Each structure stands twice: as C-alpha cells, then as structure tokens.
Amino acid sequence: MMAKSLFDKLWERHVVVPETGDSPAVLYIDLHLIHEVTSPQAFSVLEERGLAVRRPDRTKATLDHSTPTLKAGADGRLPYATAQAEKQVERLIANTKAHGIELFGIGDPRRGIVHVIGPELGLTQPGKTIVCGDSHTSTHGAFGALAFGIGTTEVGHVLATQCLLQRKPRSMRVTVEGELPPGSGAKDMALAIIAEIGADGGQGYALEFAGSAVRALSMEGRMTLCNMAIEAGARVGMVAPDETTFDWLKGRDRVPADWDAAVSDWRTLPSDEGARFDKEVVLNGSAVAPMITYGVSPDAAAPVTGNAPRAETAEARHAADYMKFAEGRPFTEQAVDRVFIGSCTNSRLSDLREAAAVMRGRTVASGVTALVVPGSEAVRRDAEAEGLHIIFLNAGAEWREPGCSMCIGMNGDIGQPGELVVSTSNRNFIGRQGKGVRTVLAGPATAAASAIAGHIADPRDYLDAAREPEHV
Amino acid sequence: MFEPMRTLTSGTIVLARANIDTDQIIPARYLTTTSREGLGKHAFHDWRYDEAGAPAEDSPLDGPEHKGHAILVAGPNFGCGSSREHAPWALVDFGFRAVVSSDIADIFKSNALKNGLLPVEIDAETHARLLECPGREVTIDLEAGVLTSGNDIEAHFTVEPFAKKCLLEGNDPLGFLTDRMDAITAYEKDHAKEIGA
Ligand code: SF4
Secondary structure (H helix, E strand, O other), rough: OOOOHHHHHHHHOOHHHHHHOOOEEEEEEOOEEOOOOOOOOHHHHHHHHHHOOOHHHEEEEEEEOOOOOOOOOOOOOOOOOOOOHHHHHHHOOOOOOOOHEEOOOOOOOOEOOOOHHHHHHHOOOOOEEEEEOHHHHHHHHHHEEEEEEEOHOOOOOOOHHEEEEEEEEHHHHHHEOOOOOOOOHHHHHHHHHHHHHHOOOOOOOOEEEEEEEOOOOOOHHHHHHHHHHHHHHOOOOEEOHHHHHHHHHHHOOOOOOOHHHHHHHHOOOOOOOOOOOOEEEEEEEHOOOOOOEEEOOOOOEEOOEOOOOOOOOOOHHHHHHHHHOOOEEEEOOOOOEEEEOOOOOOOHHHHHHHHHHHOOOOOOOOOOOOEEOEEHHHHHHHHHHHHHHHHHHHHEEOOOOOOOOHHOOOOOOOOOOOOOEEEOOOOOOOHHHHOOOEEEEEOOOHHHHHHHOOOOOHHHHHHHHOOOOOOO | HHHHHEEEEEEEEOOOOOEEEEEHOHHHHOOOOOOOHHHHHHHHHHEOOOOOOOOOOOOOOOHHOOOOOEEEEEOOOEOEEHHHHHHHHHHHOOOOOOEEOOOOOOOOHHHHHOOOOOEEEOOOOHHHHHHHHOOOEEEOOOOOOOEEEEOOOEEEOOOOOOHHHHHHHHOOOHHHHHHHHHHHHHHHHHHHHHOOO
8 A cells, every 4th residue: 555645645635626727626515614815705605606506514604804902882893993893793793694604703602713613613624524614714723624715706715615726835844853842932933934944935735744843742733833834835734643642632622533533543544654645845944943934934033132133135125124134143133013922823822822921020121012913712711810901011012802903904903103113924025014014923932022121132031931930 | 708818919017026015905994885886096005195196106007098998017926914805806907917937925816717817827937027018018818828028038837627617718606616515515425524514
C-alpha cells in the first residue's frame, strides 16, 4: 500500500465523483459554516433558482463580522456602524430561519467568531471537510480536518448540494523541530514560517505542519498556526490529530456520541511513515523569536529586537513609506497609538491569559488605546471567571463584546489615519484596520507589552520572571 | 450568468505593485452590501479617492486614456487575502474582463472564474514587459490559451479545463453539481457512519 499523507486520506474520504481531465472532483462537505457577510448573495442565488438548502443540519451560522463589540444602549439597540451592517445581520437571521439553519445569534451564549466557535462547540472534528466563506477557515485544520475558505458562489454550491467542485492541490509539509524559546508562541512561529516561504509560498498547496515544536503546541496554538496558513497563500493548513486534540475535544457539546469509535478512527488519520509531499520545508523552532511585521504584507516579518531593513525593491520602498519605518532604526523605537488583542488568530482564552500575564499590575501607556476583544461568548465567560477582564480594565484597556472587531473593521472598530496599531490579527494590508492605519502584526504577549511600553516592545522584558523572581 | 468569452482585445490598465490584496481591491467597509450589483464604484476605492472622497488626481484607473480598458495587468500574487467574492464583482462591474499577472492568488482565481473575469497567469518575463507599457493593446485568446500584443509579445497560459469550458460556453458549475444529486445521495448513504448523521 502506498504511504498516504493526512491530506490524501482526508481528500479520498470525501470524493463523491473523482476528478478527470475535464472536470474537478465533486468533494463532499461535512460542515458548512456561514456568517452575515459572504452568505446573502448565495441565498439569493438559491431563491432565484428555486433550490433548497440540501443539509441545513450540516450548516451552522453565526454573526461576527459586522456585529458591534459595544453593548446595547439604554434603548436596547445595538450600536451598528451603519444601517447596512444591521440589514446584513437581519438578512442572515431571516435566511437561517427560512431554511431551518441553526444560528448562534445575538444574545446566544454560543455566539462568537466563526473559527472560534466551531472548535469550541466540538463541531470541528478530525477527518471532517469544513468550509466557510472566509479565508481563515484553514484554522479548523488544527484538528486534522480538511478546512478551507470559499467564495460566495461556492457558498451557494454547498448550500444547494453539500458539495464543491475542487481540484486536488499539491501538498507541502512544514516541519518545525526543537523547542520554542520562552516568550515565543504559535503566532511567532507562524510569522517566522511566512517570512521564510513568502506570502505566496503556499499558493496551490495544502500545508501540513509537523515536527516536535508543532506537536508541543496546545490546540489554541495549533489553531493560530493553521489560521495563518492563508497568509502564506495556502488555503489549507493542517496538524495531524493526536492526544492533545482528543483531550481538547472530549466532552464538548457536538462531538460524536460514540466517542471511542470516533477516536479510534481519528487515530488512523495522521500521515503514514514515508508519505510523499510535493514540497518540504524545515525550520528550527528553537530559533523562533517574538516576531512583528514591519511592512504591508504578512511575510514582512522579523524578530522584534531587529531593525527596519533596507528597502531593496519598489514594493519594499512603498511599504516602508507607508509604515514610516526608517531604515536601520530599531523596531522598538516605533511609537504605538493603538493595540488590538483579538481576532480568530489570537482571541482564545490562552491568548488572553498571555496578554493578561504581561498587563497584570501595569498600566497602558498614556495616549495608547488598547482593545481586548474575546473571540466568543464562551471565551468571554471563561476569561471573566478568571478575572482576566479586571486585569485588562485595571490596566486601562477596553474589554469588549465578542466579534471580529478591528481585525477587519467592518463594525466600526477602526484606527485613525496614520495611527500605528499593534494587532494580534492576521493581516497588515494597507487600510485593513481603517484608512491610512499602519498595522503591525504580533502575538498577544508582544501586543500587550507594546501597549504598556507605548512603543513596539519585546514581551520578554515583561514576563513575570523578569519582575518577580520565583520563591524557591 | 455572464457572457461567454472566446477572445478579448483591449487596452490594459497597469497596477504594478506586488501582493495587491482584496482589501485594496475593495475595502471591507463596502462589504455590508447584500447584493452583487454596483460594486464597481468601490473598486480600488482608496487608490482612486482621497480622504475627503474626492477623485484622486493620480488615479491609475480613472483617466480618459484608460476609458474602456478591460484588461488589468497587475503585480505578482494579485488577489491575495480574503475570500470575498466582492473583489471580482467589483472588478467586473468596473469593466474588467481579464486580470493578467505572473501569479494570482488561489481563492481570488476561483472566484474570478465564476464571474466571467478571466485570470491569466503568464511567464514572469512577458509579465514584466506588459507592466512596463500601460495602455498597450493586448489580445487574449482563451480557447488557444495565448496572449499576444503587437508582433513582439506572445505568452501561453492555462485555465483549469472545466472553468475554461464554463467561460467558453457559458456553462454553469452549479448545474453540473445538481445533475449529480444521485451520486451525492449515494455517497451520504455509504458514508453515513463516518460523516455522522
Ligand atoms: S477575525 Fe478577522 S480573519 Fe477572523 S473571521 Fe473575523 S474578519 Fe475574518
């Protein structure tokens, strides 16, 4: 028998009609997640053609992108950024109702960012195919699922047929060996990988992350890593399921009733010894420092302790002009206006703990606005139960309601032109966080340290060990 | 559905920058629409309008010399970023029928093909030459997979065969899928255990 990769196995399991020279494979989709922004036009197509939703039971909806992160006012109304945003939300409510789709809507204790709640509810499972009209659907690959983002036309295809037309992409294994040094986390690993292979290095590939440094990551860390696969151009990022995966999922709401049978099936998923990949990349995990980005593409990433590099290309000069990072100057000299801790990349409980560990007993620098936005209602409850919100509030940060918030700025949470924002989200594209805003991507500890310092800061200077020697 | 396409001859508009992401093509604040129509006015909005919303003087897309140009020649890794289909909707509504680059992002490419916007990936050398001469008349022959311009430029490109057929004949991928409902039902029956109820 030919040795197969995790990706090969997931693919084969879901082929309804095999791919030929003339036509792509018909691939079955186990779970379809939808949200307000990329679904309304798909429902319109269904209506135009008189088609029904084939599997409403395999379709789950949430509200996250356009939803306010501020509480309802005295009149009970949520402060939507625009009437259109509110209309979009109402449309999803109406569409899910009309088609019998479960919606985790406003006020639902299970609501949150689509890529945070799928795993939380146990909907995301090893072996599944999962799609969503959102490119960061790769996040769910952390569980050994085949998960990728699709466009709205394809959302319509899945609604109508529970299938997609897909050509099998090539495969790439990214192996990170060694132990991450203290102060470095999954986000730093992700940025180091993207800096290594480039923003289009994963184009046309499904990535599998492997190696001891990846195995050692928590599920939250693996989600952060797979989330960022698309920033390397890869639609798919995966980690093979293992005990960490099963322990994390066990007991969650929507996991299979016959848990033992499911786990024994999932144990067959990891890549076989000798499985072939079209491309292999190897990185040294022990060399991954806390990272930041200094440009307008996620591959412009470097250790926070570095200096702004010389801009060699027209692209780099344009980015340097926009970011106002002077060549040769230390990154840590850059003054910060705003800090955003949130998004489907880094808004889970462990991320908030990391940020809180830095902010505890400290104060956000004057002139800096810091926004902490939990990824879901569940994260918010857990964080509040631990008192993390008190740490943030005491430090002078804002503690908001769950949603995408400043990751995409659709709900009105944006920066002002020219501001420098250190953000735990995934994209430093021009204008992503508001027109003229300069975005620096970083992990939660680096973002929190930068909020305290008032400039880009090395989180290692703020780790507890540095201020409170342990009592032995 | 869009018009079938065989050949396209038009002047080009050049946006040479690499990694032009979907937030540039259409900023997120215009995604609250629930329709596919009328997004052309927001295409490259922040490149075409200043802070006050007035047309930018140096817009590479709006001068009279670009009028009617339906071919966009863009830097490598065009369309990276989000999966928003609003990006090709906006480009098509703006008047583009093809995007030429050395390298076009996967999800954008897939979305473009479904909306009658032809993604043309050509070799880096020819691409570099096209980037240098905005406005140049270019002919794209989809059936033959050849892009030509004047006597001196010829490049070959491939389009996924199924998508190509859809573009050439105006076929409909959703129809292809709905024609296979029996196979889908059989798959669901066979895999009921694996994939859950
Ligand atoms: S947090 Fe950002 S990247 Fe994640 S789903 Fe929301 S908008 Fe997309």
